[in-house]
Amino acid sequence: MLVKEILNKIILNEMTIKELAELYNVSDRTIQSKIKKLGYGWDSKKRIYHYVGEGPELVDVDFSISANKVDAIDILLQNPKDRSRRVYRGFYFDDDVLNIIDRVPKSYKSELVNEALRKVFKEKRLLD
Structure with a gap:
């Protein structure tokens, strides 16, 4: 799934962080950390992720690749x-x-x- 699809599913309560962690066989904390590294912040009042990073959003990237292979270049971008x-x-x-x-x-x-x-x-x- 693409990053934007994952974030939309979380926002629409179609998928939880826990379910996503189980899907990728990692911890909840790892998923939250990966989402943060992609430049997204959680707004607890609105219960949504919104982009807070600088540079282009990586929404059209496969989450499984971005979740496991974010390197210094991706982070720098x-x-x-x-x-x-x-x-x-x-x-x-x-x-x-x-x-x-x-x-x-x-x-x-x-x-x-x-x-x-x-x-x-x-x-x-x-x-x-």
């Missing part, structure tokens, strides 16, 4: 984190790559590129 000291370098980007980079606020573009490269370098065992 939603909720940028603090930046560390950096050294400026200029590079040329292809249009398709630049379109993705331009989705995040200007002040977080470097963080996105760093996380994307870090992920690839770790997969290639160039970084620990």
Whole structure:
């Protein structure tokens, strides 16, 4: 199911967090944490989840993938984190790559590129 379908089912009381946790064989807390990592906050008065993250919502993503495979890049696209000291370098980007980079606020573009490269370098065992 897509993230938006899951959230709608929860809002309409068609599915509970507990049922969702059983479906994915994880704890209630894990499901709540995954929903929060996707950028959603629970409004207890209205009994709904609403998007509170920054950047594009990931509503059309398969929840099972997003629930188990949210990484630093996904989180950064939603909720940028603090930046560390950096050294400026200029590079040329292809249009398709630049379109993705331009989705995040200007002040977080470097963080996105760093996380994307870090992920690839770790997969290639160039970084620990």
